[in-house]
Every structure is written in C-alpha cells, then in structure tokens.
Amino acid sequence: MTLKSALLASAIALTPMAAMAELTIGFSQIGSESGWRAAETTVTKQESERRGINLKFADAQQKQENQIKALRTFIAQGVDAILIAPVVATGWDEVLEEAKDSDIPVILLDRTVDAPDELYLTAVTSDLVHEGKVAGEWLATEMAGDDCRIVELQGTTGSSPAIDRKNGFEQGIAGHDNLEIVRSQTGDFTRSLGKTVMESFLKAEGGENICALYAHNDDMAVGAIQAIKEAGLAPGVDIKIVAIDAVPDAHLAIANGEMNATIELTPNMAGPALDALEAYLANGAVPPKWIQTESKLFTTADDNAAIYEVKKGLGY
Template sequence: MNRFIRGMHAILFTMLLFSCNQSRHVGTESKPIVLGYSQLGDESTWRTQNSRSIMDAAKRSGIKIMFDDAMQKTENQIKAIRSFIAYKVDVIAFSPLVETGWDTVLEEAKTAGIPVIIVDRMINTTDDSLYTCSIGSDFDLEGRRAGEFLIKKFHDRQSPVRIVEIGGTANSTPAIGRYEGFRSIISSDPKFQVIFSEDGDFMRSKGKEIMQKIYQLYDPKTIDVLYSHNDDMTFGAIEVMEDYGIRPGKDIVIISVDATQRIIDYLKAGKVNCVIECNPNSGPLVMLVAHKIVAGEKVEKHMFIEEKVFDEYTDFSTIADRGY
C-alpha cells in the first residue's frame, strides 16, 4: 500500500510539474511583442499608406504597437523614442526625418538593451551598433532610374535639355539619394543641365509654390523636364503648369517618384512620362524582422524593398491597382 501511495504521489507530482511548464510556455507564447514606432509625420499620400501598412501588419502579426506621429519634427521623434525606452518596449522602430542627430538617443536605447529598426530612411552615424537593421528603399537607385529614363527619352537630341528639380526634405535620405543618383547618370552627357533645384519637403503645397517660383524665373517654354522627388509635389507643380497653359507630359517631360494610383492614372493619360516606384508597404517585413529579433535570430543589416519603374514605354495593362 505504501508503495502504491508513493507511486501515485510521484505520478501526481510529474503531472503537476508538466502542467506548470505548459502554463509557463503558453504564457510566454501569448505575451505580445511590444513595438514602439515613431513615424516622422503625414506629409504625403505615400506616408499615409506607409503608416497604414505598419499598423495593419502589426495587427495581423499579433504585435502590440505604440505608434507616434512626430508631425515633421525631429525633437518629437527623439521624445517618442525616449518614451519607448521608459516603457521598456521589446523593439523600437522609426522613420527618421533627417539623417543626423540620433546618436545620443540611440545610445540610450542600446544601453537599455532595446534593439532598433530603422525604416524607410537612414541615419548618418559612425556607430552601426546603435541599430540592429534598416528596412527601406534604395533611394540612390531611384535617382539613377530617373536619369536612365532621360537618357533613353532624349537619346537622339543634340541641343541642351533644361531640367528643373523639386527635391524632398533637406538632409533626408530620400532627398540625398534621389539627388545624387540622378546626377550620377545625367553627368555622363553635358546636354543635360539642371538649371534649378529646391527642396519642397515632399508637400503638395510646396511643389505648387516652387513651380510658381520657377516660372517667375524662367520662360515656361524653355524648360524641358521636371524631376520631382514625390507625387504630391508633382501634383502641385502640374496645377501651376496648367494655369500657365503648359501641357504636362507633352510640353514638358515629367518624372515623379512614389507611384501612387493617381500618378499612375496621370501616366496612362499622358500627363506624366515616368514614375519611379517607392514602395510604402514595409509593414509586413518590419513585423517579420521584429519577431526574429525578439526570438534571437540573426537578421540582415540592410534590407531593400523591391520596386519598379513605370514609364510611357510600359504596357499599361500590366500595372496592377496600386491600392493607395
């Protein structure tokens, strides 16, 4: 009898231990990852879709997200990142407004043991250990693709090709990459001349304002190309062109970056000649990487999202609905 009782005790103890281990395992698995995300603002249609992609992907992947809109202010982003550190989130992700000024706050995150994912844009730092990885677009390639379209478009022309450029936010990664990549291609042929370049903060109102300024400085009929760093600024510029009686896409060649549905509609209508895609749907990849980091898996330091070029030579029937 004593042997039987001892045996039952052993069985019950084993079952209790197994039950506790199972409960502990279930609890660990069910605890959601907490991701603090600082979005730089909501300056464009592209940015709105980017934020939607982040939020939707977090919900689908079971990640709890603390989302902060910095309203185009670096100081707001730094404040948000510090609040994430204080909250002790599992991962911090942010889209930096500009490239510089992040070392101090990211050092604080590193000291707190919180991994950082940089999304969409990059930072300028000598210490790559301050962030775990970056996810975004190859902005230099986007600029080169814009230049390659012009080389193709004007390959038979001998006379100067006069270009005006509306850039993005000064010192931001996309503005720098699209500026430098574009020039690295057109510099091979001296007929391509950038006669005007000014930053428009990726805002439609600024695109309109800068195009008005351009037409006050130059005869509209002498400008051959507009290279605009995003669709919203392109829309603003086109408004001004039409006010001046200039036919966009015909009297002036237009290259725009982003590839929103509206700009694709303009391309199909012949009002725009070339659209360089900048893919805003980084959310699923950000969440996948967050899961891997928390699980202790190794991730690539730099990841680029696949992007395309749509231009007047494209078979328009192959362009799928953009969804934004």
C-alpha cells in the first residue's frame, strides 16, 4: 500500500455508497479553531455530498449557546438526524431530550457529553485518554531518567478532549518522578492563544528551565513553537514538543526538527457515523454507544515531509 492510499484509508476512507438520498441531516460544528477542525468539516461535507445527503451546516463559533440554538432549529425543521461535535461536555440534557421526543437520532462526533446515553444514538470518537497516555509514555521514554520540567497547553476548559487528554498524559508519566508538570493553562485549542500562553510560560519559568511542552492539540503547539523561537530557543531541541491531532503543519514541524511527536486523530468521524445511521434508519440496527477510531503515534522516525504533502492534498 502506498503512503497516499494508507493515509486516505485512515483519514477520509470511502465507505460503501448507501441509500441515504433524500435525507436531511443537521451538523452542528464547534467552529474552526484548528486545522484539524477544518478538516473534519471538509470531510463531513464530502461524505454527505457523496451519499446524496442534504447537509445543513451550522458553525457555533466555539459557543455552546450557538450549538443549542442550532439543534433547536434543526429539530424545528424536522431533519432526519443530527450530527454534533459538542464544544463542552455538560449542559446538553434538555436539548437532547427535545431531539429524542421528536424521534430525531443524534450522533456525537469526536467529543462526548455528560448526559444519559439513551439521549444519543452513538458517539464516534477516538480514545482521548489513550491519546494523552501515548503522549506521556513517549515523553517518559524520550527523557529516560533525565529530570524534565513540563509545561502543558490544555484545550478548551470543560471539553472532553481537554479533560481526557490531560488525564491520559498524567497516567502516561505516572511513576516517573523525573517528570513534573510545572505549568498548565488553557490555550483554547487555538494557535494564537497557544503562542500567547507559551510566552507567559517562558516568562514565568525561564526557557532554560522548561524541558518539554505537551499540547492538547497541534495548533497550540505550532503557536508555541513561534513563541519559543522568538525567545531565542530551538523548539524540538531545547524544548521537546509532543501534541495531538497529526495535522499537516505538525508533520511539517517534525520534518523541520521543530517538533518531536504527534498522535493522530482522524478527521473522518462522519464516515463511521453515517454508516451507523444508515443501518439504523434502514432496519433499526442499534450501533454500540461508542464507535472508536484509530490513533497513531508519529515521530521523527517517520517520513513527515511526505506525510505533510499527502495530508495537504486530502483537504486538511
């Protein structure tokens, strides 16, 4: 299998065409805070178009109130189903009850919610805790007994990726007394805030006293790389960097020696979600409550320059 075909299979794998024509589905997207988020939106639109689905798209601009308003609009319009990437984990019970009362199945994409699972059909996500644990274990191996003071860029406060990726990372470094998280603050999953918060970390700790950065997504890491360079340090060398998503710019940073590792989160949540929805609407087949997508660790050992080019061509 070629590199391009392998990545195509994991990123926007084509699923069998099905009798999904005439369906209208609402999609409430968090926003466009990252390159990965933009890729998820693109892939969801492509999957819907390929299947003949009428997709109603709503950009929440990182605000839960906008998502709740969008869901209620979809319900009033009588859509056949709703896809939602929830901005935070709590506060969904009431609107999900409204969808259930209207017999509209809801599928969660890439994030989960703290609500009774009978209120949604299924959740298509990666194992967010596992992603963070892989990052922590990679750093523990990389440092191999050397003392390492770590700064952490967290995702959006209250979101399931921020909660789970933090917990997973802490599991990954548990038992390694040489590793210590000395600063942890939200960068809201954005490149600009990742840069700003990293600047504050460097000012507070001194760049020479920071061994590694763990970022809950690549966009924050890329912003932090700029801050590290502006501080006169070499990212990836003076400060080790591991993050999550495996977007093209992360592969480019690794290829350039400015980042050390990233864990892939596929943007193709829509393919498995629509497959599950198709089966449910066709014959009542109830999917499992969690459909897990695959994650993969990329390091300097991989051909990141080639991966960058392929992923850019896939619409990231």
